Amino acid sequence: MSDNQTHSGTDAFDDVSEAYATAFNRDPDPLEQYSDQFKNLPDPFEFFIQKSLKNRDSIGDPDTYEHYHRTYREWKDYIRTTTDDRHPACPSTAHVKRYIEWRRDVHQNSRRTILGKLSRLAQAYEYWQSKQIMPHPKGWNPFEIAREEVSLGEDETRNYPDLPLSTLQSEFAKINNIRSRAIIGTQLKEGLRAGEVGNLRLSEVHISHHELQGQYPELGTHHALSGHSDVVYVPHDRDGNKSTNPRLLPIDDELRWLLIRHLLTRPQVDEPWVFLSRRSFGKIGPKPVNRVWKEEFHPKYAETAEHDAITSHFGRHWFSTYWRLEAGLEREHVQYMRGDLIQPYEKYPDPIDDYLHPNYRQIESVYRENVFKLNIALSHSP
Numbered sequence: 001m002s003d004n005q006t007h008s009g010t011d012a013f014d015d016v017s018e019a020y021a022t023a024f025n026r027d028p029d030p031l032e033q034y035s036d037q038f039k040n041l042p043d044p045f046e047f048f049i050q051k052s053l054k055n056r057d058s059i060g061d062p063d064t065y066e067h068y069h070r071t072y073r074e075w076k077d078y079i080r081t082t083t084d085d086r087h088p089a090c091p092s093t094a095h096v097k098r099y100i101e102w103r104r105d106v107h108q109n110s111r112r113t114i115l116g117k118l119s120r121l122a123q124a125y126e127y128w129q130s131k132q133i134m135p136h137p138k139g140w141n142p143f144e145i146a147r148e149e150v151s152l153g154e155d156e157t158r159n160y161p162d163l164p165l166s167t168l169q170s171e172f173a174k175i176n177n178i179r180s181r182a183i184i185g186t187q188l189k190e191g192l193r194a195g196e197v198g199n200l201r202l203s204e205v206h207i208s209h210h211e212l213q214g215q216y217p218e219l220g221t222h223h224a225l226s227g228h229s230d231v232v233y234v235p236h237d238r239d240g241n242k243s244t245n246p247r248l249l250p251i252d253d254e255l256r257w258l259l260i261r262h263l264l265t266r267p268q269v270d271e272p273w274v275f276l277s278r279r280s281f282g283k284i285g286p287k288p289v290n291r292v293w294k295e296e297f298h299p300k301y302a303e304t305a306e307h308d309a310i311t312s313h314f315g316r317h318w319f320s321t322y323w324r325l326e327a328g329l330e331r332e333h334v335q336y337m338r339g340d341l342i343q344p345y346e347k348y349p350d351p352i353d354d355y356l357h358p359n360y361r362q363i364e365s366v367y368r369e370n371v372f373k374l375n376i377a378l379s380h381s382p
Contacts, residue, residue, distance in 0.1 A: 172376075
């Protein structure tokens with residue numbers, strides 16, 4: 001079916017919708033009557049953020065709040081400049097449909113990006129629906145209706161540029177900053193997400209090194225590391241980690257060297273995190289991790305018409321591709337190392353003894369014998 005046929009069919013059934021509304025005495029634009037009243041009231045989007053969003057235990061990263069603020073600013077600007085002064089909290093389905101088309105056709109947003117924006121808008125609307133003090137009809141959500149009735153476009157199908165190991169080794173050798181080498185090396189060697197890197201605590205990293213143990217008494221003290229040396233523990237239940245299950249992962253000689261150098265030069269502040277902000281010496285989120293990759297790999301490996309940009313997610317992509325396709329590791333072992341679902345962690349009688357340690361023992365020797373090398377000179381290892 002052509003695009004013209006698709007739009008023609010949709011327009012025809014818009015007339016059918018109006019016929020239904022007339023026949024059953026239903027208002028197809030039920031919020032129009034409240035638009036002027038909302039103009040004299042406090043911002044309902046900020047009301048949702050302060051009363052609901054900021055009370056969610058699952059959200060701890062300030063960047064997450066900024067995503068919501070940015071979406072709401074964008075939506076308000078769009079409504080105020082494209083309608084006859086309609087309040088952004090009182091849209092019709094047609095307004096939302098045109099907004100989707102604007103993001104899709106004018107801004108070239110991908111399907112995934114548009115879905116994220118609609119989700120954030122719908123969450124605010126659903127909160128208003130739940131409040132007796134608000135006029136939003138409980139059985140009618142223009143954001144959900146528009147999502148069902150308008151094409152959101154397609155997700156981009158570009159792949160990362162093909163970097164054979166020799167090229168990756170060459171590019172890594174050009175990185176001079178100790179902290180950046182440790183961050184990028186950790187993501188390549190362990191397949192961690194950017195959020196997991198920022199969330200990594202000193203207590204969750206064991207490194208057999210006398211000076212470090214003296215400098216950081218909490219290093220490697222998490223109970224999940226008991227009985228293991230040169231290993232990292234990645235929890236699954238921390239905001240930003242996203243994994244279904246936790247995992248223990250070996251630290252090979254190269255990553256051990258990178259982490260020792262980083263920790264010996266890390267600012268001595270009372271913070272539990274392995275990697276600290278350059279400015280505040282506090283916890284970092286995904287954006288600073290991503291910035292490290294951009295500083296080291298762009299513009300050479302920035303986004304092009306054929307390829308996605310190399311950013312922090314490339315480390316996890318490389319890790320997964322190497323172990324599954326190059327090393328030929330069994331799928332369930334790769335799933336374990338990625339923190340993907342094998343069986344829900346909580347269903348094990350003793351999750352640490354019945355899941356975490358047995359799976360680690362299965363992959364440890366294979367990992368240490370087969371992990372790829374970045375050709376880091378270790379002759380003067382700390």
